[in-house]
Amino acid sequence: MHGESSRSLAGTIQLAKSMNRRDLIKLGTGALAAGVTLGTPAAEAARPSGPVEQWNVFEASFPGPSDGNPFLDIAFGATFTHQHRRVDVNGFYDGDGTYRVRFAPDTVGDWSFETTSNVAPLAGHRGSFSCTAPEAGNRGPVTTAHQFHFQYADGTPYFPFGTTCYAYCFVPNPWYALTVKNLKAAGFNKVRACLLPKPLGDLQPIGMPFERNSAAGGDGSGEFDLTRPNPAYFQEVERRIQELMAAGIQADVILFHPYDKWGFKSMGPEADDRYLRYAVARLSAYRNVWWSIANEYDLIKSKSTTDWDRFFRIVQANDPYAHLRSIHQSRVEYDNSKPWCTHASLQQYDFERTAERMAAWNKPIIYDEIQYEGNIARRWGNLSPEEMTHRFWRAVINGAYATHGETYITTDGSPVWSDAGELHGTSPARIAFLRKLLESTGTTGLMAAPAPYYPNAGNAGELVLYSFDYHCVGEYEFPLPTNVSFKATLIDPWAMTKQTIPGVFRGKSKMKLPGKPYLAVLFEKV
């Protein structure tokens, strides 16, 4: 009924001004968004705009009230319609009297929309567009699949091999540009990044997510007007998320975090909820967005489980695309079995407990913080690249996924990679090697063998990947399935070599091995 009421509102308002179509920012390999800017409501027939690629962003903007506090006072949104299907989408105030609504169509064909609002100038605007087939590289948003795994909306399996750049969204240049350059070169397909700023040593974030309050207390309290998001901040964040989208990298957007010196981790429930709705309204149309409700949620002492549960529900209710939702802990595990949580995002590296967790939660597991390659003094920040590589293999062979991080000491004031900037380590190449190996097999996701003698994982009995971990096995009789013939490949995860083992294997298959640690053997159906 939402659409009906908005149409009746629309009947009361003025004639449309001439429409100005514009293309939004174009980045990378193709147009990421098409849209319209509309003046006043179009009471008559909807005006068509240019075609939108499936899972790309359609955006429409309208002028509206700028007095009072538009963020609090004005309700604005649109209903998008395709055949008998209707999707209600929240819009948002983007400052300077401009209201926007974004929509990523998931179905090819004709779509129309009509705006809704509690004020006349923003209600009843109508438009339409045609949704065209996606171009190469656009596979749609990622969802969970096959219980413990992920895939793109087009059905292609997606194996998360991500990294961590907490400050990606707000780090100043040249570090932002460097981060993008390094991310693209490294071959990660996901990045965990905070939406709210965190302190960066001597560097200053590009801006603040809320307007500064002229009546702030001398102690910094009340420094920000939490009823007024800063559109410029979010515009830049969006640009950066689109840059990731163009590069085929998922943005695991961290909505809250404890690394805060401005009070954003303790805004109070009203401001928290408003902030979430605003962020979701702005960002959810970008197909590469995932929602990480928090990083180390349990370190934010001002919020309770009730708050975290509510945040999940708010994000779920306001995101028409049902982007992936998780929450990341320091020590106290969230109950990942809760229905609004799509997968587990763990700060752990006891990968051998994966089966137990899968049995409890029935969801994919990403070990999202497995410590950092680097050499800093903190004990979480000085893994060798070999150990980082090894942990990725342990995650995968247990049927789960992992996320990289890096903290090498910098001496020139540069941030560490776990915030943003330059990647120095040697594990990323090995992580990309593992990702490509997995992608090359045609699996939809590996399932760990139960109680294996040596760790192995496979897919429907037609693929078996052994990882010998620290075991320097000189010869081994693999207990392969007897009903399938396999070819075998010896893999050195560190040297990044693949070597065919001559022969065809079936059932118990004894073979000599190099007796070095961390080797793997891949059996694929002939």
Add this chain to the structure above:
Amino acid sequence: MHGESSRSLAGTIQLAKSMNRRDLIKLGTGALAAGVTLGTPAAEAARPSGPVEQWNVFEASFPGPSDGNPFLDIAFGATFTHQHRRVDVNGFYDGDGTYRVRFAPDTVGDWSFETTSNVAPLAGHRGSFSCTAPEAGNRGPVTTAHQFHFQYADGTPYFPFGTTCYAYCFVPNPWYALTVKNLKAAGFNKVRACLLPKPLGDLQPIGMPFERNSAAGGDGSGEFDLTRPNPAYFQEVERRIQELMAAGIQADVILFHPYDKWGFKSMGPEADDRYLRYAVARLSAYRNVWWSIANEYDLIKSKSTTDWDRFFRIVQANDPYAHLRSIHQSRVEYDNSKPWCTHASLQQYDFERTAERMAAWNKPIIYDEIQYEGNIARRWGNLSPEEMTHRFWRAVINGAYATHGETYITTDGSPVWSDAGELHGTSPARIAFLRKLLESTGTTGLMAAPAPYYPNAGNAGELVLYSFDYHCVGEYEFPLPTNVSFKATLIDPWAMTKQTIPGVFRGKSKMKLPGKPYLAVLFEKV
């Protein structure tokens, strides 16, 4: 009152024959035993024999009955006396009508003895000898010290850095000779070895510990007469234990084990207890003997906790020297807090639980099976030498000790080192390096720091050894005690290098480090 009764028995028997003094087997650096062979009881004044070094073996032998079953029928022993002190010692039948009693004096000065028996020809023999100060290399037996550590009887700290050669006592030549050669060259100071034979593939043990039974069943049952130990077997075992003694290597003698194809693991309580008394009577005078009640005791399903407890108590009651006693498990931990257990002997490598175990048991802990350097297919038998080295460091930095093992594939029928033979690995040199490092510090045993940021252990605040484990620390501020000045040494456990870090350190001390895994830093009081 034992001595009194034996003297009265002595009064009833015949005049002594002329005594033949003989030196027992001499091996290595010095005379290991001195002794007498006596004919019939010396009713008159005891005849003196040559001097015996403190903690070396005095032995006296006497002819006695050889008819019936001397093992069952004849009780024989002696009481050794020094000033007002009396020590009752069991003797044993050594076959061919010969009865022996051995004694290792722990005090310099004059000792006398008188035999006791339930038969006249073996009772009332008297003799005396002078116990002289020990020569270099003879530090006496090892005992526990400082609650969680060990020392020799002369007060020198002893840090067990052992290995495992299960078949040492019964492997045929040339493997026995090779084992000794390799043991001496490797620098281990303890070896775990089974007293009862275990199968050796195509190799045959040098003999069997019991006489074969002419009336054995066709199924092998009753193949051995368990009432008749085979003296030749034990004579050879003793020779081998003395060889270790001469080389300064402790013999952790495993009394029972589950690797058996002859029925010795299930002899029944009577035979078990007789076997234990016989073994203890024969071996306890050798100062390098430790008693390992069993290896993987919980895999011997025919015995219960009641049996294991009784075995401990039998060994304790029959060993006048109170040699160290422990029991080694597969999966089910023995209650190491029991009073007859001198230290814990664990098949585990979760070294980080050491503090918890020490709190529970208040005893030293030796991680006696931490898997094996090697390349065999079994997952316990293919550690890299780096990992084996690393595990020793983890044990030590947690205030405990560890035992090495090795299982490299052999293709010529040779046994693997964990049984006996040739040592192939490269961890032993690193283990010896760690042992020498510990010995060089003057510590009486390291105590792990409670809940350290990075693992470290020390001694009375005057010594701190940091081990950074997998952490590639590029710089660190060591929180040293503020009341002591330290010199610092950077240690590479694998490269076996020690490098002085210039400066004197006290309190919080920041320094650059190479950012490589597995490095250590030793702080010693200036």
